[in-house]
Amino acid sequence: MNNKFNLYTSLSFLMFVTLFVSCSSDPDSPGTEYMPDMYRSPAIETYVDYGEIRGKENKSYKSILSARQTPKYTVPYVGTDEQTVKMMLPNKRKAGIAWRESHGLYGWDLDNVSGYEMSRFDTVNPMVMTADNASGILKQGEKLYSSMCMHCHGEKGDGNGPMIQSGAYGDLGVVPAYKNLDTLSEGKIFHSIYYGKGFMGAHSSLLNKKEIWTLVHYVRQFQIDGYGKFEEIAEVEVNQETAE
Template identity: 30%
Template sequence: MKKYIKFSIVLLIAATMTSCGDKRKPQVQYMPDMYVSVPYNTNGAAGINGKPVNMKPVAGTIARGNVPYEYADTNAEYERAKLELKSPLETNEANLENGKKMYDIYCISCHGKKGDGNGVLSQREKFEGIPNYKDRDITEGNIYHVIMYGKGLMGSHASQLTDKERWQVVQYVEKLRNDLLK
């Protein structure tokens, strides 16, 4: 028994001596990246992998790929968009196909497959009064304007869709409206 006590004391002394190592030298760390983070100059040109981090845009500039929308969110601008705004995209099968994909993601639950306002949310009476495209005097300009800002219970979808995708949805909505008018 004394043998075990002596061995335990020696082991305790050895562990104590090794743990009191030189504090000036780096010790072994389990996850060093958790203890010592790499500092980045957030506004520096070299940033992470040569790409700037947290660069703030210059006031009055437009982000690359974004197109400014010159119509405000008012009824007068809605009417102006209805008269003036025209699609820059050519009407073709590729645009209609992608417009249908985007419509199926963002619009079908309220407006329905045919654009008759009889989507799943309307059938379940979550929203009432969803317009039928056939009953509305709509143009590509005001369809785009409504996608940008929303109208009534419909919220804006500007953040979900790119400029091109919005125009593709407009083309598909016009196709649905023409199908309903037949």
């Protein structure tokens, strides 16, 4: 009995002491933490970095995004669908002859920004648009476009997006209307999205190749009237046939 009484007294005394000692006068401090690992993961986190490695705080790592570029030459795994596989190039890799042929990137040096000039005639979109997939591609294109491009290029591709209208970019650069760039090859459009051009940043780490080729289709649709509208043409033909 006496023993039990002693145990309870010492336990409550300990609790009492802990209660007072664990607080801190700093209003931003959580005080003494019970199991700090539950609050701060000891693992390096992709987007949230406390600069903490194995319990030690490293000032130089604090507030730096630890999201890294994909290692060179890695090929994203996209399943086994041939069309989709063809769309994927190894990350930042100079395309070899075999790659160029299989991806339609003739004469295109993917490591080199001057590849822009080389990607002129023969680079066509390997993502072939057909009546069956057109609406799906354009729908996906619209989704990507509205989250990554529209703020500069505008909803209608006229180069007058909300970012430009706001004047935030000042005289830094003029965003061209896609309509005035209708002689651009698909390879050049891909190249400019991948590497960036002028004051448009590179999107190679934000979009995969399939997404970029999807956007190339979406951009084309601003340049060529009726682009991707297979159904309507087919319908018109059917109507004509029935009218005859």
